[in-house]
Amino acid sequence: MSTRPQRIVLAAALGVVALLALAPLLWMVSLSVMPGGEANRYPPRLLPSAVTLEHYRTLFSRLDMARYVLNSAFLATTVTLISVVINGAAGYAFAKFHFKGRDSLYRLLVGSLVIPGQVTMLPLFLMMKQLGLVNTYVGAMVPWLASIFGIFLVRQYALSIPDDLLDAARMDGAGEWQIFRRVVIPVIRPILLTLAVFTFMGAWNDFLWPLIVLSNDARYTLPVALANLSLEHVQDTELMMAGAVLTILPVMVVFIAMQRYYMSGITAGSVK
Amino acid sequence: MLLIGVFFFLPVIGALLLSFTDFDLYALADRSVLRFIGIDNYVSLFRNPDFGRALRNTFYYGLVGGPLSIAASLGAALLVNAKLSPLKGFFRSIYFAPYVTTLVAAAVIWRYLLHTRYGLVNYGLGALGINPVDWLGDARWALPAIILMSIWKNFGYNMVIFVAGLQSIPEDLYEAAELDGAGRWHRFRHVTLPMLAPTLGFVTIITLIGYFQLFAEPYVMTQGGPLRSTTSLVLLMYEEGFRWWRMGMAAAVAFVLFGIVLVGTAIQLWFRRKEEA
Numbered sequence: 008m009s010t011r012p013q014r015i016v017l018a019a020a021l022g023v024v025a026l027l028a029l030a031p032l033l034w035m036v037s038l039s040v041m042p043g044g045e046a047n048r049y050p051p052r053l054l055p056s057a058v059t060l061e062h063y064r065t066l067f068s069r070l071d072m073a074r075y076v077l078n079s080a081f082l083a084t085t086v087t088l089i090s091v092v093i094n095g096a097a098g099y100a101f102a103k104f105h106f107k108g109r110d111s112l113y114r115l116l117v118g119s120l121v122i123p124g125q126v127t128m129l130p131l132f133l134m135m136k137q138l139g140l141v142n143t144y145v146g147a148m149v150p151w152l153a154s155i156f157g158i159f160l161v162r163q164y165a166l167s168i169p170d171d172l173l174d175a176a177r178m179d180g181a182g183e184w185q186i187f188r189r190v191v192i193p194v195i196r197p198i199l200l201t202l203a204v205f206t207f208m209g210a211w212n213d214f215l216w217p218l219i220v221l222s223n224d225a226r227y228t229l230p231v232a233l234a235n236l237s238l239e240h241v242q243d244t245e246l247m248m249a250g251a252v253l254t255i256l257p258v259m260v261v262f263i264a265m266q267r268y269y270m271s272g273i274t275a276g277s278v279k
Numbered sequence: 280m281l282l283i284g285v286f287f288f289l290p291v292i293g294a295l296l297l298s299f300t301d302f303d304l305y306a307l308a309d310r311s312v313l314r315f316i317g318i319d320n321y322v323s324l325f326r327n328p329d330f331g332r333a334l335r336n337t338f339y340y341g342l343v344g345g346p347l348s349i350a351a352s353l354g355a356a357l358l359v360n361a362k363l364s365p366l367k368g369f370f371r372s373i374y375f376a377p378y379v380t381t382l383v384a385a386a387v388i389w390r391y392l393l394h395t396r397y398g399l400v401n402y403g404l405g406a407l408g409i410n411p412v413d414w415l416g417d418a419r420w421a422l423p424a425i426i427l428m429s430i431w432k433n434f435g436y437n438m439v440i441f442v443a444g445l446q447s448i449p450e451d452l453y454e455a456a457e458l459d460g461a462g463r464w465h466r467f468r469h470v471t472l473p474m475l476a477p478t479l480g481f482v483t484i485i486t487l488i489g490y491f492q493l494f495a496e497p498y499v500m501t502q503g504g505p506l507r508s509t510t511s512l513v514l515l516m517y518e519e520g521f522r523w524w525r526m527g528m529a530a531a532v533a534f535v536l537f538g539i540v541l542v543g544t545a546i547q548l549w550f551r552r553k554e555e556a
Contacts, residue, residue, distance in 0.1 A: 130293030
């Protein structure tokens, strides 16, 4: 049996699926640089007649998009840093510290992964209101700080740290915090990077919670601002697409740079 | 730990309590008017035609969109993982790109792809001689259109999980099956699928949980319309809770969703246990 025709069929199939996956994104980029009004023509144009960046300029000059970019970048970065520290420490504690009720607590946590996050949003909003955190950056960050998935991810990884290593460090008189910083972190670094990519992309792309908790458009994140833009400027297709490109671009860059860590996180999470 | 306790478990209990009260705009201003009303919220939900529609839409989206999405992922995984496929890593990354995109932005793009007059989808159909469909303006087509977009957006994620599952199947099994004269379909049916069963179970659970939480797509693409044909449970919860400030009612909607996800997961786990036994 010859493998050549099979190879060609496979390559063609792969190519077609790749085209389907990328076409919407490529068209978005193409639409975003078309001269105003060109998107609303029949038959639809695939490529712009002339490339223009005027819609990107409008986004920044008239629509204050820079503010939303900064909001999103600030929130996603801060959340990522805090989350890595908290969940890294918690995951390590679940793996290596023996405290009363540890295993049942852990089972409770993993079991509660099935609770949809939306269930918590109403009371969480009321709590934020009580604390005066509605429409603040802190309020927007709260649900991301501690993540069950993150703890789970780090714990699975930290289980593989040999106890001897930790004991040896203790014998040398190192304190627990020192051990965590000097011994544990270097070992679990890959999984912390994975957690960081997950958190950053999740926080950047999140929509429902910022929509709920941020009521003042000075604090909007990019997705919330884009949703508003798309509901208000329905006719302005090129502008909308430029907004979409701007929203997607940063996560795409992070993904391309860190995809090894991201992919390994998906498969680590699926082995239960 | 404390953080999860305060910001996760406490709210879950809070939501349950909230769903038994008539918490509304007045209660938001003055807690003293808050009353405990038992299961009244749930009773009125089940009398509310909008809730019935949201329930039906959510099930439709989950039970039709979920399996289709899983099938697409499995197909893509088989394709990317085939022995003779070129540039495996490259294609895997490309297939994953839609998943990385911000949901709101993807919804904006697809709203335009599906545009009755200027969209590429209708243009492509037109080339095949099919009349334009008013995808997002026709109550029959709006939800299928959103399903189509969701498959595009999500298939890459499960694909990565399936590829890992496929790679863990020992090669000898295929060789043995081939020696026994099993064709391609038989090898898939009797080697790949059974060996992939645990992965498939896991993927089904996470996919259904994800699909039952449909929100941003209808919010951006259709605002729940036309004729409420794309209103999901989460969208209804959002509207009840944060547009009309009927938070007691919204909490009840959230708990119905929770119940559905819980039952769905339990059924899945039960099936899995039965298969393993």
